[in-house]
Amino acid sequence: MTITGTNDVPEIGGVATAAVTEDTNVANNNLTSGGTLTIADVDAGQSSFIAQPSVAGTYGTFTLAADGAWTYTANNAQTAIQQLGAGQTLTDSFTATSLDGTATKLVTVTIQGTNDVR
Numbered sequence: 001m002t003i004t005g006t007n008d009v010p011e012i013g014g015v016a017t018a019a020v021t022e023d024t025n026v027a028n029n030n031l032t033s034g035g036t037l038t039i040a041d042v043d044a045g046q047s048s049f050i051a052q053p054s055v056a057g058t059y060g061t062f063t064l065a066a067d068g069a070w071t072y073t074a075n076n077a078q079t080a081i082q083q084l085g086a087g088q089t090l091t092d093s094f095t096a097t098s099l100d101g102t103a104t105k106l107v108t109v110t111i112q113g114t115n116d117v118r
Helices: none
Strands: 011-014 017-021 030-040 052-056 062-066 069-075 089-097 104-112
Touching: 017 030, 017 069, 030 104, 052 089, 062 089, 062 104, 069 089, 069 104
Parallel strands: 017 104
Antiparallel strands: 011 030, 030 069, 052 062, 062 069, 089 104
């Protein structure tokens, strides 16, 4: 009898959405947010992600560690961000991929606008 293993698809969970608000909690002129994705893979040694040290999005930069910790940073001074009014939003999305490449999770960050006081 021969038993042949298969590459099982991992399950990805955790925090895959975040929001930042124009001109709020700005540090070094940046808006920053983040979270942690989780992964469960029954295949030995594959419960991690392909690390992404710096991926440019439309408005900011995404980083993902192999353990699932991710951060998003956007320059608050960007024209697109500063032109947002209250109730207006922009979004940036990034794809996290499991170490074995069989599962992905979309991470989405919403940039919320405010009415600027002049």
